Amino acid sequence: MNKENWDDIRYVLAVRRHGSLNAAATALNVTHATVLRRVAAFEQRHACHLFGKATSGYAPRPETQQIFAAMEDVENAVLALDRTIAGADRSPVGKVRIASTDSLCQIVLPGILRRISERFPGLDFTLLSNNTHHDLTRLTADIVVRPSPGLDGGLTGLKAGALRFAVYHDGTPGQKWLALQGALDKSKPAQWMADNIAPASIISGADSFLVLRQMAAEGAGRTFLPTFVGDAEPRLQRDPETPPGMTVPLWVAMLEEIAHTPRFTLVRDQLLARLKPLFAAERT
Template sequence: MSPKPTVPDAGPCRLDWDDLRHFLAIARHGTLSGAARALGVRQSTMSRRLAALEARAGAQLLQKTPDGYRPSAAGEAILGPVERIEAEADTVARTITGTDLRLAGSVRITSVETLATLVLMPVLAGFARRYPDIELELLADSRDLDLSRREADVALRLAPYTQPGVVARRLARVGFGVYASADYLDRHGRPDFAAGAPGQYTVLPSDELRQAPEMQWFAARTHAARPGLRCNRRQAALAAIEAGMGIGCLARYLGDGRGLVRLDAGPPPPARALWYGVHEDIRHTARIRALAAALAEGFAAAAARLDPPD
């Protein structure tokens, strides 16, 4: 009788960190598309990575529900350890980056879209000419990306940073004004802000931006007006005001010089500080320091445009 064939021991399950990173993104965002945007990859890549991870693990880690992907029992069990692995991997990456003395490599910058397009881009263009070996990546996004997780290296935001480990400094002041098109004013007349702008229409931001100081100021002066449009992009709000859909509050760098009428609504809206943020582990990296100096110089030169004295 011939002996039975020996089945080799499969050994411990060996998981790839990149697959685990994709699992974590899906668990956090609940959708393949949201996770793909967060990691900057294709949706098909997210699906393939998840399938590969579950095949290696021999277990279903995420369940697809009507509300999106949710961790299974096995997924819940590994969620905490995977988050700790992520934190350690991010620490290693920041430590390596922080000791890099070369004026080369990549820098990922995040900023709101209009600021990036109208003010930041000329600064980056000059920086790129001076440092051709530094590769810039710009994430024009209103989300508060996590610098500790290396979602971005440098961030420009109109609110103070609360993330642990982030070093921040004020880069500039941004002024605001109330605008309308000449055509809109011909049809509706000048707003009576003392009475709350009755008979007027307003262009308002989506819910996540309504708590901004300038929008609360604007809401107090237009409480009797009717919303003409709500939108989640400043560029779309500008287009709506230009199209005569209503009056709106815009940053001066966005509203000035476009043929719009800047309205006198009494004391001007409160200016806001523009903050530069970078994680403390990489702040002394040569390319980060070079970019910080270029941003300080560029935004100082743009000060009168960002917060005009009139």
């Protein structure tokens, strides 16, 4: 198959999936006229008529079902070839999207990525900050740096150490607790609070350890924080009665399907090498 045939198939499949020329053009980032021309070229080359006009847009003709199935087979083969070629590329060049928590993204990872970029200038990093877990099966990120008891969702990874948590406050006696909300309400400290702190002793809170740090520094209450977050705020002090064993493994992980892609494995190994000295003392 020549390149022109494959390009035309891309346009035909886009019309089928999106139901109109305009929607297909938007998805492909081209003009309406380009889509119309490429579909017409395919139909003329193969002496077939693929679509009928309906009130909702373009609909495949009933007799074209096998044609479209064959087109999808071609598309899957081409995409599989692209993935194989990408996986065989040994040069550390290209985009790498790294997802992590807002705390790690703001305090730890920028400096690490700068040093990796200096050593491997062909890498182009995007840092995705979110306390909710990225679904890598939808390719929202390539690598995650995640504090978690374990890995799921087809992920494979290595431990970079562990996050240790402690209780912090500004020294004001008798303070109530700040709630760990949103994605943080599933964390190990939040589970301990649910088991050990009366609801009447918990007041307003936040869904970010960075925000909780600021609230505690302003005297709003006491809160759990990762020690790398809390120790960086001079207005706060650790509570010596923090529950023991309050640690969570820190993983550097990616999907098994891309685990052997050279630039991803290189970045994973670089991240591990630079995170371990920071969190090794807190490793579980």
